[in-house]
Amino acid sequence: MRARFEPIVGRYMHLxxxxxxxxxxxxxxxxxxxxxxxxxxxxxxxxxRALMNDERVTARHRVIAFxxxxxxxxxxxxxxxxxxxxxxxxxxxxxxxxxxSALGLERPILIGCSIGGRIALHLALEHPDAFRAIIGLQxxxxxxxxxxxxxxHRADVHxxxxxxxxxxxxxxxxxxxAERWETLWHYMQSGPGVFKGDLYFYKIEGDIRSxxxxxDTRHCPLFLLSGEYDYSCxxxxxxxxxxxxxxxxxxxMNGLGHFPMSENPPEFLxxxxxxxxxxxx
Amino acid sequence: MIEALKERVNDDPALxxxxxxxxxTFLLEVGATAWLIAIFEGRIMSVTRGPFVMPSSSFAxxxxxxxxxxxxxxxxxxxSNDLMALIKRRVLRAEGDLxxxxxxxxxxxxxxxKLRPAQASPQVSPQVLPQVLPGASA
Numbered sequence: 001m002r003a004r005f006e007p008i009v010g011r012y013m014h015l016x017x018x019x020x021x022x023x024x025x026x027x028x029x030x031x032x033x034x035x036x037x038x039x040x041x042x043x044x045x046x047x048x049r050a051l052m053n054d055e056r057v058t059a060r061h062r063v064i065a066f067x068x069x070x071x072x073x074x075x076x077x078x079x080x081x082x083x084x085x086x087x088x089x090x091x092x093x094x095x096x097x098x099x100x101s102a103l104g105l106e107r108p109i110l111i112g113c114s115i116g117g118r119i120a121l122h123l124a125l126e127h128p129d130a131f132r133a134i135i136g137l138q139x140x141x142x143x144x145x146x147x148x149x150x151x152x153h154r155a156d157v158h159x160x161x162x163x164x165x166x167x168x169x170x171x172x173x174x175x176x177x178a179e180r181w182e183t184l185w186h187y188m189q190s191g192p193g194v195f196k197g198d199l200y201f202y203k204i205e206g207d208i209r210s211x212x213x214x215x216d217t218r219h220c221p222l223f224l225l226s227g228e229y230d231y232s233c234x235x236x237x238x239x240x241x242x243x244x245x246x247x248x249x250x251x252x253m254n255g256l257g258h259f260p261m262s263e264n265p266p267e268f269l270x271x272x273x274x275x276x277x278x279x280x281x
Numbered sequence: 282m283i284e285a286l287k288e289r290v291n292d293d294p295a296l297x298x299x300x301x302x303x304x305x306t307f308l309l310e311v312g313a314t315a316w317l318i319a320i321f322e323g324r325i326m327s328v329t330r331g332p333f334v335m336p337s338s339s340f341a342x343x344x345x346x347x348x349x350x351x352x353x354x355x356x357x358x359x360x361s362n363d364l365m366a367l368i369k370r371r372v373l374r375a376e377g378d379l380x381x382x383x384x385x386x387x388x389x390x391x392x393x394x395k396l397r398p399a400q401a402s403p404q405v406s407p408q409v410l411p412q413v414l415p416g417a418s419a
Binding site: 161165169234 | 359369370380386390
């Protein structure tokens with residue numbers, strides 16, 4: 001029996017974040033312009049597995065994804081067992097810039113989904129010169145809580161089951177079954193309270209509505225791609241963000257949901273490849 | 282139509298197994314029509330149509346009939362494809378002891394989706410799927 005190996009290579013790196021030592025998992029594939037990928041809340045870098053396995057992307061890009069602290073194969077910092085994890089925009093920004101610096105990434109293309117799409121808007125506003133281009137997937141300026149987030153982390157509700165079940169309807173109807181359930185499995189694997197802690201940024205602290213119109217795409221091109229079936233960040237919300245940012249480009253992806261790169265890679269790549277081609281000029 | 286829930290859920294062994302620790306009665310309101318749905322260890326024991334004088338239930342799911350109609354269509358439009366989507370749009374009200382609802386959220390989502398006209402299977406093109414009738418195996 002001969003195994004087939006993917007071209008993805010993963011490593012652990014040690015670096016200080018927020019004044020504390022962290023052990024962070026990062027994986028990469030391909031050569032060329034760095035393409036830094038940010039996963040959604042309560043998931044991890046495996047969401048970008050298809051991009052890292054697609055030669056149309058990796059022939060010209062070094063695709064890099066790291067698991068945020070507390071997520072995937074990255075550990076929470078020592079002392080986590082007596083803390084409630086809660087992501088803020090300041091922490092998220094510092095984390096991304098520090099990882100970029102540690103990996104020696106010079107003006108990468110940034111692609112982020114959901115919370116990654118939200119922080120992409122923050123970065124487009126505050127650090128536009130650090131990026132060649134920014135691609136926000138399912139990127140809205142704000143989402144009001146629409147269920148009691150406490151259900152995501154309490155002893156009488158199984159965290160993995162409820163996280164997977166809460167987001168299951170955010171997968172679009174045309175997603176292949178294997179990719180749909182792979183995507184949900186990542187949610188089911190997230191640690192206790194991690195999804196909830198990410199949503200603190202997404203639904204409460206990371207609201208950028210009042211400032212999003214100040215994004216200047218002359219410093220950094222901004223592309224917004226959203227799935228038709230996403231009811232968390234709806235196409236209408238994405239269009240509203242795009243309408244308020246001159247020069248931004250918006251694509252609504254029919255049949256796709258909240259996790260385009262993970263739930264339905266072939267359909268997503270039909271939308272992403274033209275954007276990458278445009279960025280590379 | 283709602284009565285079909287009993288057979289369609291009970292005919293799905295994986296769904297019943299997933300609900301093996303679920304025993305409860307919940308209230309489903311489709312517009313002005315109320316239904317009490319009793320579940321024992323994942324199997325639906327009864328689906329009873331109101332009106333009721335004093336219905337006892339652990340929680341209630343209430344939405345206008347036209348919203349359920351969209352939710353129960355073969356390919357629900359965006360915003361109508363999932364219970365959480367209906368809740369996000371504030372057209373479905375979930376009230377009562379929601380610990381039971383949230384602890385078994387996947388069960389309730391999949392059970393109520395059984396009332397769609399055909400269980401679309403990705404391995405089979407929709408054209409060749411037989412229409413699922415009440416009482417038929419789903």
